[in-house]
Each structure stands twice: as C-alpha cells, then as structure tokens.
Amino acid sequence: MLLCQIESxxxxxxxxxxxxxxxxxxxxxxxxxxGTVLVQVPFDHxxxxxxxxxxxxxxxxxxxxxxxxxxxxxxxxxxxxxLEERQLSLDAARARRxxxxxxxxxxxxxxxxxxxxxxxxxxxxDAARTAGDARATLGPRFLAMHRDGPHPSPYVSRxxxxxxxxxxxxxxDPAVFEEALAGMRASLATTDPDATWVPRLLADQEAxxxxxRDRDG
Amino acid sequence: MLRTLAAVSAxxxxxxxxxxxxxxxxxxxxxxxxxxxxxxxxxxxxxxxDDALAAAAREDRLIFAYFTTAYH
Numbered sequence: 001m002l003l004c005q006i007e008s009x010x011x012x013x014x015x016x017x018x019x020x021x022x023x024x025x026x027x028x029x030x031x032x033x034x035g036t037v038l039v040q041v042p043f044d045h046x047x048x049x050x051x052x053x054x055x056x057x058x059x060x061x062x063x064x065x066x067x068x069x070x071x072x073x074x075x076x077x078x079x080x081x082x083l084e085e086r087q088l089s090l091d092a093a094r095a096r097r098x099x100x101x102x103x104x105x106x107x108x109x110x111x112x113x114x115x116x117x118x119x120x121x122x123x124x125x126d127a128a129r130t131a132g133d134a135r136a137t138l139g140p141r142f143l144a145m146h147r148d149g150p151h152p153s154p155y156v157s158r159x160x161x162x163x164x165x166x167x168x169x170x171x172x173d174p175a176v177f178e179e180a181l182a183g184m185r186a187s188l189a190t191t192d193p194d195a196t197w198v199p200r201l202l203a204d205q206e207a208x209x210x211x212x213r214d215r216d217g
Numbered sequence: 218m219l220r221t222l223a224a225v226s227a228x229x230x231x232x233x234x235x236x237x238x239x240x241x242x243x244x245x246x247x248x249x250x251x252x253x254x255x256x257x258x259x260x261x262x263x264x265x266x267d268d269a270l271a272a273a274a275r276e277d278r279l280i281f282a283y284f285t286t287a288y289h
Binding site for chain 1: 248251252257260261262263264265266267269270272273274276277278279280281282283284285286287
C-alpha cells in the first residue's frame with residue numbers, strides 16, 4: 001500500500017509526519033494498518049535494495065510483535081528491533097528487558113544491553129546540557145565505560161566520543177585523546193562507512209591530536 | 218535637485234540590472250505541482266492517509282509511506 005503524505009495546510013493531516021515522530025523531510029517509513037511506524041528508511045538506504053530490505057525488516061517486526069507475548073526469543077528480538085528503531089525511552093527499555101527471562105542467545109542479549117547503554121549515554125548527555133558543568137564529568141565517566149564496560153553499541157550518540165575527546169583535550173592528554181579517537185573511528189566505520197563527512201571529521205580530530213602531541217613533546 | 222535626480226537614476230539603473238526574483242508559488246499551486254509529480258503518476262499511490270489505513274487493514278498489507286511537502 002503506497003501512501004504519499006503531502007505536508008500542506010491545504011491537505012488532511014498536515015502535521016502527520018510530526019505526530020509520527022519522523023524528523024527528516026522527506027521521511028520514508030513502513031506503517032501498519034493502525035498507523036504505527038514500524039521501520040524508518042534512513043537517507044542513505046533509499047535505493048531499491050534499501051527499500052526492499054526495509055520492507056522485509058518491517059514484516060519481520062510484525063512477526064516478532066505478534067509472538068512477543070508468548071515467545072521469549074521473539075520478545076527479545078522485538079525489543080532489539082524497537083531499540084534499533086529508537087522507539088523506546090530508557091525506562092521503557094529497561095522495563096521490557098527486565099520482563100524477559102534469561103536469554104540463551106548471548107549475542108542477542110549483548111546487542112540489547114549495548115542499545116540500552118546507548119540510551120543511558122543519551123540520557124547523560126541530555127542531563128549535562130541543562131546542568132552547567134556536568135559535561136566535564138562525562139569525559140572520565142565515558143572513558144571508564146569505554147575501557148571496562150558497560151559498552152554502548154557502535155550507534156551510540158557521537159557525543160559519547162566527543163565528551164571523551166573534549167576532556168582529553170582540556171587535560172592535554174594525547175593518550176586518552178588517541179584512545180577516544182580510535183573508538184570513534186571504529187564506531188563510524190560501522191555506522192557511516194560511506195559518509196562523505198566522516199574523513200573531514202576524523203581529519204579535524206587527528207589535527208587536534210597532533211597539536212596535543214606537539215605540545216606534549 | 219540634480220543630486221536627487223542622479224540618485225533616483227542610479228536606483229532605477231540598479232533595479233533594472235537586477236534579475237527578477239521568481240515568484241514563490243502559492244500553497245494551492247505548490248500542492249497542485251506536487252500532486253502532478255511524475256513519481257506519483259508512475260505508481261498506484263494514495264495521498265489520503267485514512268484511505269491508506271483502511272486499505273492496509275482490508276488487504277492485510279503494510280503501508281509504504283513517503284512524507285513530503287508541498288512548500289518549496
């Protein structure tokens with residue numbers, strides 16, 4: 001079923017995209033018959049193959065959702081999909097994870113845990129935005145997580161890496177800066193392998209690292 | 218007086234040199250143009266959200282939704 005929703009004060013449901021929580025314009029998504037957004041198609045997946053893959057993913061979402069109440073493995077799979085689609089708050093995600101018994105699939109459990117850590121990182125970054133000097137405390141906190149866990153997924157907010165980079169730069173610590181930069185580089189290789197802005201971003205950070213080393217040595 | 222005339226002439230020349238700004242389409246025109254888009258004619262799209270929901274329920278299908286705008 002193909003729906004072209006034209007945002008216009010002259011057409012019905014002029015704020016439908018906003019009501020669905022879709023940010024980009026244009027936005028592309030698969031919805032069910034109740035109007036629930038199942039799967040969004042990101043900008044860099046808008047090819048024939050990308051649309052097919054997202055469609056298959058939407059059907060999988062529905063199958064898992066149907067079985068989630070009776071099948072713990074399906075409940076876990078559905079939880080992971082909702083986390084990947086950024087459909088859950090931190091509290092909701094924690095509650096849903098707690099309601100699922102121990103998972104035999106270690107990989108699935110780890111991926112869910114990492115996505116919940118992503119939400120915890122996002123909440124910490126949000127809190128720091130409104131709490132004066134709180135951002136300065138995020139650098140050492142995130143560095144400890146990066147080293148010892150709990151580890152976020154590669155899709156964690158880039159603020160996770162930038163908080164460490166800023167902290168290392170303020171302390172003039174090239175070793176920590178390099179460690180955080182390596183983490184960010186590895187993360188971007190998974191999340192944005194072909195993005196044209198990535199080389200520039202990394203080059204800027206590498207220049208800062210060189211400056212830190214020069215000052216150091 | 219001469220200075221005023223010169224200033225008026227300069228302004229007139231400046232105005233004439235500027236290329237005309239294309240008129241912004243009215244909301245009605247923008248919506249008509251969007252509805253006439255080739256991609257809408259080349260597949261069986263609906264632009265009615267409620268119709269899409271009803272058809273998806275009736276045919277047990279998902280909705281592939283493209284959210285765009287009529288404002289340029």
